[in-house]
Amino acid sequence: MDSLMRLFYDEANEMVEGMEQVLLALESGEPDPETVNALFRYAHSFKGNSAAMGFTRLSKFTHGLESAMEALRKEQRPLTPELATLMLQAVDLIRVLLERTRTEGDAGDPACDALLQQINAALSGTGVPACADSVGETSEGQLRTGGDARATGEVARTSGDARATGGAPRYRIVYQPAPTLSPEHDPLQLLSELLEYGQVIECRFKEQVPPVTQLKLDACYGSWELIYETAFEPAIVRALLELTAEGAELRIEPLQSVQEQFITTAVQETQPTQAAESPAVAATAAVASAAPTGKSEAQSIRVSTEKIDALMNLVSEIVIAQSMLSSAQNADTDERTRAAITQMERHVRDLHERVMAIRLLPVSYLFNRFPRMVRDTAAKLGKKVNFEIEGEETELDRTLLESLSDPLTHLIRNAIDHGIESPEVRRQQGKPETGTIKLSAYQSEGRIYIEVRDDGRGIDTERVRQKAVQLGWITENDHPSEETLYDFLFQPGFSTAQQVSDLSGRGVGMDVVKRNVESLGGSISVQSKRGEGTRFLLRVPLTLAIMDGLGLTVADEHYIVPLTAVVEAFQYDSLQHTALFDQHEMVNVRGEFIPLVRLREFVGLPDRERDGLIVVLEQEGQQIALLIDSIAGQQQVVLKSLEENFMRVPGFAGATILGDGRVALILDVSDLIRRAHQASERYAAIA
Amino acid sequence: MTLTKPNTETIETTTVDANAEKYLVFQIGNETYGVPLLQVQEIRTYTPATRVPNAPGYVLGVINLRGNIIAVIDARTRFGLSPLPDEESTVVVVAQVNDKVFGLRLDSVSDVMDIPMEHVQPTPPIASEATQRFLNGVVQVGERVVILLNLREIFDIDALSQIAA
Numbered sequence: 001m002d003s004l005m006r007l008f009y010d011e012a013n014e015m016v017e018g019m020e021q022v023l024l025a026l027e028s029g030e031p032d033p034e035t036v037n038a039l040f041r042y043a044h045s046f047k048g049n050s051a052a053m054g055f056t057r058l059s060k061f062t063h064g065l066e067s068a069m070e071a072l073r074k075e076q077r078p079l080t081p082e083l084a085t086l087m088l089q090a091v092d093l094i095r096v097l098l099e100r101t102r103t104e105g106d107a108g109d110p111a112c113d114a115l116l117q118q119i120n121a122a123l124s125g126t127g128v129p130a131c132a133d134s135v136g137e138t139s140e141g142q143l144r145t146g147g148d149a150r151a152t153g154e155v156a157r158t159s160g161d162a163r164a165t166g167g168a169p170r171y172r173i174v175y176q177p178a179p180t181l182s183p184e185h186d187p188l189q190l191l192s193e194l195l196e197y198g199q200v201i202e203c204r205f206k207e208q209v210p211p212v213t214q215l216k217l218d219a220c221y222g223s224w225e226l227i228y229e230t231a232f233e234p235a236i237v238r239a240l241l242e243l244t245a246e247g248a249e250l251r252i253e254p255l256q257s258v259q260e261q262f263i264t265t266a267v268q269e270t271q272p273t274q275a276a277e278s279p280a281v282a283a284t285a286a287v288a289s290a291a292p293t294g295k296s297e298a299q300s301i302r303v304s305t306e307k308i309d310a311l312m313n314l315v316s317e318i319v320i321a322q323s324m325l326s327s328a329q330n331a332d333t334d335e336r337t338r339a340a341i342t343q344m345e346r347h348v349r350d351l352h353e354r355v356m357a358i359r360l361l362p363v364s365y366l367f368n369r370f371p372r373m374v375r376d377t378a379a380k381l382g383k384k385v386n387f388e389i390e391g392e393e394t395e396l397d398r399t400l401l402e403s404l405s406d407p408l409t410h411l412i413r414n415a416i417d418h419g420i421e422s423p424e425v426r427r428q429q430g431k432p433e434t435g436t437i438k439l440s441a442y443q444s445e446g447r448i449y450i451e452v453r454d455d456g457r458g459i460d461t462e463r464v465r466q467k468a469v470q471l472g473w474i475t476e477n478d479h480p481s482e483e484t485l486y487d488f489l490f491q492p493g494f495s496t497a498q499q500v501s502d503l504s505g506r507g508v509g510m511d512v513v514k515r516n517v518e519s520l521g522g523s524i525s526v527q528s529k530r531g532e533g534t535r536f537l538l539r540v541p542l543t544l545a546i547m548d549g550l551g552l553t554v555a556d557e558h559y560i561v562p563l564t565a566v567v568e569a570f571q572y573d574s575l576q577h578t579a580l581f582d583q584h585e586m587v588n589v590r591g592e593f594i595p596l597v598r599l600r601e602f603v604g605l606p607d608r609e610r611d612g613l614i615v616v617l618e619q620e621g622q623q624i625a626l627l628i629d630s631i632a633g634q635q636q637v638v639l640k641s642l643e644e645n646f647m648r649v650p651g652f653a654g655a656t657i658l659g660d661g662r663v664a665l666i667l668d669v670s671d672l673i674r675r676a677h678q679a680s681e682r683y684a685a686i687a
Numbered sequence: 688m689t690l691t692k693p694n695t696e697t698i699e700t701t702t703v704d705a706n707a708e709k710y711l712v713f714q715i716g717n718e719t720y721g722v723p724l725l726q727v728q729e730i731r732t733y734t735p736a737t738r739v740p741n742a743p744g745y746v747l748g749v750i751n752l753r754g755n756i757i758a759v760i761d762a763r764t765r766f767g768l769s770p771l772p773d774e775e776s777t778v779v780v781v782a783q784v785n786d787k788v789f790g791l792r793l794d795s796v797s798d799v800m801d802i803p804m805e806h807v808q809p810t811p812p813i814a815s816e817a818t819q820r821f822l823n824g825v826v827q828v829g830e831r832v833v834i835l836l837n838l839r840e841i842f843d844i845d846a847l848s849q850i851a852a
Binding site: 644664 | 748750754755
């Protein structure tokens, strides 16, 4: 299983557990709107994640569940014990389905629809006389209600009860498109053609997607399994399929009985006879049988960050103790002690690196799950989207990454749903039909920036205003500033989407995004221009980010610059030096004049007689020449915040802890460059 | 590296008082000062801090406290006295004020004392106005006069930021 899948399952299990806990809490206590919101958010995020992984049926079921929760959230309905039981059953069902997705891909279950019906019935207060408690216990009673009650008529249809739908012969069709998909082969076309000649009872999509690195763009990794009902002869069906599915692998088998369908389509752990009787019962039974065996595979373990923090801190202390031990060596130290210390040193360094590595991952780990989601979402909405990723090698603390997953999913989905216009509209406006969404990550001024930018329609501030009026937040005569209007977007309960889709637009998205980002000590801002696009900028602290640094020395002080900013280094030669207006110095580097910054002067140390080294630093196309004494070498550094316990120090992006436990400050290259260039512009203006 | 907090049980306590609070007591020059023990996280021996350019003189620099960067303030400099040289063995009292953790470098710590809070008197106007705000009052305990410090003012972050800006 690749890392993306593992992450999905880890998170999914967490959310399912979350839902369960919230439900239990709700049942036992006073309903608190915040708790209901939490429930809603779990369902919403879960839905989004499973959609992103291509588990559409799981996503669809959760969507139904979410709709039910919406009624709760709006405080229209109390959580009755009956409803709570049903909801918990739904959670159990999700768990079962989730396990099945591991082996089957997009797993679905007829019980889903039945359960949703019951929940909706319970919500509307009419409905199924069979109280929820009976569902798990008396299959007899449940069977009868399932058969009689009109509210559950849906069960019969979706579960594919042959008697209810006329009893035409059924077939299992396995359709595996050719390994290389060409534009002529459209699986969708095939499926729609099938619909003209009969009825698709079940459709299951299976996929075997290799790791991203081995992914071929034009390859097809999916296959379909259908339960198809038609009055036509198998030969005709085959001919029909072969026409559209050239080069594909096709298997058509007649199905013998209703029961057999359920062996494949319903919950497998259940007795087939029982399953055929009532899907809802089947699901409950499956839960019962799945639970004690504890099937969740432990692919990875989740460790609380506190534990890792504690470990990390302990390692830092060991590093310091180690360096004290090393420096305590002297001429009298015997050979064995010396050897032991050297060995110890190596192990401690190893330990340090490994503990640090536990927490760090490149953002690609997170970013790579989005192209698929963008593709599917765009296809569903009939939009054309070109998705670009930049800076995926930026390393981020794992906790930060995981916590950024939800906000980014929401933002990207919103960008497709609300940002990018339909191809027709874009054409009319003279834009390229294909919209662009760009996800980028970079580190600057001591923070990690993540940007989601689209070239869509931008935010309609007037509509935001009207919505705020509708919600009673402002009056009709209020005309707040643009920033205030943008702020409304992040308020709970706000959504400008006209209709509820399963993609976004329930108004949970943005407040969750803001909350998540803020809980990381970050912030989010939005810029938008009508007709040109929207940019969401997330800033998260760099506390735990890691980077390659170059150590610079002046006098006995040690500073770090990010290696990415370093262009070149060379011996300083006073012949290259030009002073403008006495103070403002420039250095001639191969005919180009670059502002000179003396690090000694910058950090308040006296000038040095001997010439030192020049390190040319560049950021955003601008350069400075930094004069230093010497280079101390290259090393990986963990960025630490100076602000957390102290304050922001101008000119410095943060600090890091060196191998010997000492602290070194990290220069803020963009700040240095800005200062130098501002100064040079001032002088230019005077001249 | 980290010294344990002085064992409170072995230290002579003057009078047991319901309103007494435990204070960490130390000597700077001829004066005895005290900070509430509750605010103190630990006491460490002082290791040279990394200088922070452009920071006020009383900020000795930053040190690594188990993975966190904290600033160390020199109590002597803060009170307008000349600092001890780095070679001199000194201690750092690590304290938490307003969610921020700071170090205060001292000559040494001597005691933990029960300070009867109802006997605390306002600071007499002996100190200059600038240092007056660092003090919470004075109290006579037996033979000694203990000056109670206001760590919040001593670590004043707002003032630090203004100086740096």
